[in-house]
Amino acid sequence: MTTDTAKEVITKKNQFGNYEIRMESIGGQGANLAGKILADAAIMDMGLNGISFASYGSEKKGTPVRAYIRLAESDKEIRINSPVTEPHLLVVFAPVLVKSVPIMNGIKPGAQIVVNTTKSPEETRDLLKIPGGVTLYCIDAMKIAVEEKVRINTVIIGAISRAVEFLDKDALEAGIRRMFEKKYPALVEPNIKGFKRGYEEAALYEVPADDKYPISEFKQFQPKLGWKNAPIGGVIVNPGNTVLNDLTASRTGFKPVWDESKCINCAECDTACPDQCIIFSRKTDEKGKERQFFDHIDYMHCKGCLRCVEVCPKQALTSAREAAE
Ligand code: SF4
Ligand code: SF4
Structure with a gap:
């Protein structure tokens, strides 16, 4: 133009x-x-x-x-x-x-x-x-x-x-x-x-013109393995797991919050969560019987999709604003 x-x-x-x-x-x-x-x-x-x-x-x-x-x-x-x-x-x-x-x-x-x-x-x-x-x-x-x-x-x-x-x-x-x-x-x-x-x-x-934090030059991401040094057959020699995979950066401002007093331990939320972030544990109920009870939300792996909030029949899970860090 x-x-x-x-x-x-x-x-x-x-x-x-x-x-x-x-x-x-x-x-x-x-x-x-x-x-x-x-x-x-x-x-x-x-x-x-x-x-x-x-x-x-x-x-x-x-x-x-x-x-x-x-x-x-x-x-x-x-x-x-x-x-x-x-x-x-x-x-x-x-x-x-x-x-x-x-x-x-x-x-x-x-x-x-x-x-x-x-x-x-x-x-x-x-x-x-x-x-x-x-x-x-x-x-x-x-x-x-x-x-x-x-x-x-x-x-x-x-x-x-x-x-x-x-x-x-x-x-x-x-x-x-x-x-x-x-x-x-x-x-x-x-x-x-x-x-x-x-x-x-x-x-x-x-921001004051000081040296508190250095300028970081742009660098293209370089993978450790490439066509020259990849194992034959593309074999993954060091398989990882997601134990250290921190998904908090995936949440877009809201996270689920659990209110124990309203929870009936129906596990609807556990069924709905795509990332297995609703953690149940075995405890003894008031009749002395061992059962699974809602324990906590694994926030490290929770991506904030809020499906659990949508399915909870008792509003024991609600969506809360998360501070933009
Ligand atoms: S869906 Fe709601 S009531 Fe059911 S276990 Fe989860 S938090 Fe508790
Ligand atoms: S917000 Fe999504 S990822 Fe997080 S616990 Fe609920 S269903 Fe799972």
């Missing part, structure tokens, strides 16, 4: 003339759609060029998802389709990802970071090990999303609009309207409200 009005809109560019955004999220949080809305608004309402794409794990919901957006002036074609390695803007939908994904890779002084968190900017900096000289915007997007009954993605677009000067707020609002009017017209206004609150409630923090 070529227009004269779009020239010199973008205030920061890399050597290829692109402004680059990377979003770190969990499948189900809507980062892919957020990227599409951003690129669509930039193209349709700001006269820029843009692309958006995402990379998923094998199972979309509950696994790490990265969305990438590149923007350029209208007279500059975008020729690069590889993942964004040194973003001008990093957007962290789920800080808990820091346990399993090197989300700070490629972040340099001068970058901006938007984080969905309940923590203070200083605590967020320490949790994510944010290097000095970065501008941080913290937003409790989950709280706003719950209150407005939307997903966190449009709230986060509001915070992005606050952080990135050249991304026009009206253009992004128009992009959200266009996206939701097509398929879910009833969700247009709640999402616009969430977007506006994201813009207004994002808290700015200039």
Whole structure:
């Protein structure tokens, strides 16, 4: 697309003339759609060029998802389709990802970071090990999303609009309207409200230009085994198990909570749980008989799908908001 009005809109560019955004999220949080809305608004309402794409794990919901957006002036074609390695803007939908994904890779002084968190900017900096000289915007997007009954993605677009000067707020609002009017017209206004609150409630923090946390260069993941050193026949010589597999990073803001006083030990939840996270144990009942009783929820392996909450006939399991760490 070529227009004269779009020239010199973008205030920061890399050597290829692109402004680059990377979003770190969990499948189900809507980062892919957020990227599409951003690129669509930039193209349709700001006269820029843009692309958006995402990379998923094998199972979309509950696994790490990265969305990438590149923007350029209208007279500059975008020729690069590889993942964004040194973003001008990093957007962290789920800080808990820091346990399993090197989300700070490629972040340099001068970058901006938007984080969905309940923590203070200083605590967020320490949790994510944010290097000095970065501008941080913290937003409790989950709280706003719950209150407005939307997903966190449009709230986060509001915070992005606050952080990135050249991304026009009206253009992004128009992009959200266009996206939701097509398929879910009833969700247009709640999402616009969430977007506006994201813009207004994002808290700015200039991270001091110190050496508290080092800059971590972007590194491509290198598997230990490749075609040169893989065992003959592709044999797995060291089979693992899931005992150390921490799935807390898969939860998108809610977890099941058990109320022992309401539980009748019917085991409906155990049958429904796809990950065997409802743990029963043998105990003696009041008549002296040995029986299986609900013991606890294995939160390390619970991915927060909340099927157990849906099936519980006594509301002994309820869904509770989990702090965005
Ligand atoms: S489904 Fe509800 S009542 Fe039944 S065992 Fe599970 S928590 Fe208890
Ligand atoms: S939310 Fe409930 S059903 Fe889903 S993984 Fe966790 S314990 Fe299992």
